[in-house]
Amino acid sequence: MESINEIISTLNKLIATHNEKLANKKRTTENIKSRFWALMRWDYDQSISAYAEAVVELAQEARRAEQEARDIDQAVRESNEKIADLRKQTVNIEESIQNINLALLEIEIDGFSVVKYSDSLYRIARSADNANAFHSLGEGEKTVISSLYFIELCKGQKTAASVPLAKIVVIDDPISSLSHLYVFNIGQLIKKSFINNSLYKQVFVLTHSLYFFYELTHTNKDSRSESQHLYRIVKNSHGSSVIPMKHEEIQNDYQSYWSIVKDPATPPALIANCMRNIIEYSFNFVQKKDFNNVFQTPTLPTDKFKTFYRYMNREPHSLGQNIFDIKEFDHQAFKDGLKLIFEERGYSDHYIAMTK
Structure with a gap:
């Protein structure tokens, strides 16, 4: 009887434990999950520890990189400020004034010249009157001085703080109201300053004048095919179109x-x-x-x-x-x-x- 009672007592304890688990399913489930993940954590402890260490190291490296980026940005800003200050010290419009006045004399214009107005500005003055004379110029004279100014402007930057970039120049029929002598001179200036100058990435010239056109095109066929493209712009009631053109097709x-x-x-x-x-x-x-x-x-x-x-x-x-x-x-x-x-x-x- 004692053996039987002991077996029954043991079974009752097991039944009581089982019933308690059934009565508290949520706690039992959480306990199972906790024991499962504790076992998994133990099995993969080495990998997880290595990952945690790597995360810490990467976070530290990211913070160092962010700080370096901030330091570099600050250094770039300081360098740009220094460059702007140095440009302000070195920018000198005297050279542009001299170039424009020499070009005017080369094309036999001596009735007016360019004079310095401030550290970064200049204006037109007549030889007998130092007052602003731009509005007294004829249409052809304005075209000439505008072309010379444009040439000087393209050589540099508009302001001392400007960043140099690749330049594309567009010139739209700059010889309006000019005599043939001026057309020749302006054509030679454009050819020397833009077309035969590697400073500019591309140069577009539009013109109605065949005389001016011939001044700009290369006479050598090989040089022309390597560096120049010729187009004809046709406009009628159907609209405008740009058509490739050979040098031999040009009409008078x-x-x-x-x-x-x-x-x-x-x-x-x-x-x-x-x-x-x-x-x-x-x-x-x-x-x-x-x-x-x-x-x-x-x-x-x-x-x-x-x-x-x-x-x-x-x-x-x-x-x-x-x-x-x-x-x-x-x-x-x-x-x-x-x-x-x-x-x-x-x-x-x-x-x-x-x-x-």
Whole structure:
């Protein structure tokens, strides 16, 4: 009986323990988890300890790197401040003033010059009057001085604190209102200062003048193909387009007038003006015939050519306005009128050749 009672007592204790676990499932589950992770922690203690040490070391290294970055940023700011201070000490506009004045003398302009206005500014002065004379300059003179200033500006920076960067220069027809002598000089300056200068990454030059164009393009075919690209910008009623162009395709002004006249999409005012230029060049300049006498053809005053006759006998500068007095522009009637003039004057072969 004692043995049986002992077995029953032991079983009752086990049952009581089991019932207690069932009665407290959450605590029992947490105890199991705790024992499981304690075992896992023991098994992987070496790896976890190594990871913890690595995290501490990496955090310390990150803090050191952040501090070094802050120190470098501070050093860069201090260096930039020093550079700006040194530039302020070394920037001298006297050289630019001298360059501009020498360039003016080279192109035989001695009526005005550039004088120093402050440490970083200069202005225009007449030889007899030191007051600001920029507004007294003619349009061509303003173009010249603006071009010379632009050349000097591109050599350096706008301010002493500016950071040097790669430069791309865009020059849009800088020879407006200039005589051919100035066109040549400005062309040579641009060629020397920009095109033949490795300081600039790219140079774009736009112009309407073939004379100026020829001044800038390299005469050597190999040099031209290596460093220059030629394009033609075409604009008509359909919009504008940029077309690659070979050097051999370049036309003179007279040929260009014929190209414009042949394009029906060209604005009417431009067609009429180019026709007048063609007639003036062909008969007034080449054939030495008075412009008005060219139109002494009985057929021209007829109804078909009345509009053409009217506008060809107007002043050329008024064509841009007067051409729109009529509701419709008859491109074919104008072409027929132009053809009639060449036929009546005995130059039908020339007309055929130019209109091919």
